Amino acid sequence: MRLFITGGTGFVGAHVVRAALERGWEVRCLVRTGSSRAALEGLEVECVEVDLADPRAVLRGLHGCEAIAHVAGTFEHGPQALQRMHEVHVEATAALLRGAEEAGIPRFVLCSSSITVGWGTQHEPADEDSPLPDPDRAFGRDTPLRAYFETKSQAENLVFQACSHGLKGVVVNPDYVIGAWDSKPTSGAILVHMGRHWMPFHPRGGKCFITASDCGRGHVLALESGVSGRRYLLGTHNLLYREFMQRAARLMGVRPPLLPLPRAAGRLVGAAGALLRRLDPHRFALLDGQVVEATQSIRFRDGSRAKRELGLLPSPIEEGIEEAVGWFRDHGYLPGRRVPPP
């Protein structure tokens, strides 16, 4: 059985590729011309250069595959941000679904995000069916976060429409993913900051964390045994940022944060981020007022459907932190090198 995967050169995709290989799939990875293939080095995978905007190239790339995992995605700022998010989330999903239909490929998994799912509290965490808060209030009207939310929601709807025409399609909604191969870095940026400088403040809120290995496995299990037309949250540990950062500080041997982030921090960070992104848009992508505001509230979710229906058993979140920190050390993001096990 051969799996066609987009995004395999990135953080989450690197783990989906490894999980698929472990479960006996042959893997064909879409790579963009000029992209780094470091995350795929040493793996028995086939790489094909396919432009998702070219339907013939997509069809050629899909030839001989039995399943598709669309993991590629982006979160960006700037004048091109909405267009880029629309291209990779909406247009590419549509192109791959068309290709699946033409090539007769029966199974599809879309990597969306927990952003399209509501959130709750410790006592009442949200699940896949919980209503979303008002998007205007949650993400703003004309913000990158709103564009990310809208384009991910549209992509999910395309998959569900295709399911009503016979596709066996599922959507996975990863929450806060932590582990190795986060080369940009995305969610691991907080660990890199903590390892380089003392961070005295912790956000007031909380999130549902998952190790990157479990996230990768969740994609493949959903593809293999998910119920068609269903969403699966991939999040296993509801933790306050304070708790997460304390655990990370202990594992990294650095000082933990002591104080809650002031409530006005979102506005200040938003202004600083807007300036810094002129120097480096990707590096400072998460220095976004709206993103920081989001970390100031508790956004707990219940990922038990993936455990119940897919058999995704949660690993300790410490494993994800250790993997991430070890990888950041080995690749020069943090000082020191991982101590190899005896």
Ligand SMILES: NC(=O)c1ccc[n+]([C@@H]2O[C@H](COP(=O)([O-])OP(=O)(O)OC[C@H]3O[C@@H](n4cnc5c(N)ncnc54)[C@H](OP(=O)(O)O)[C@@H]3O)[C@@H](O)[C@H]2O)c1
């Ligand atoms: N990181 C998280 O905590 C998190 C949480 C929830 C959901 N997700 C979702 O997980 C997916 C992967 O994100 P990530 O964190 O792994 O980010 P990442 O490390 O930046 O990887 C993004 C991947 O998508 C590919 N890509 C981006 N735009 C593309 C395009 N136009 N055409 C083809 N490929 C394209 C990239 O290819 P290149 O290598 O060529 O750049 C890379 O392989 C995304 O859909 C994201 O929304 C991530």
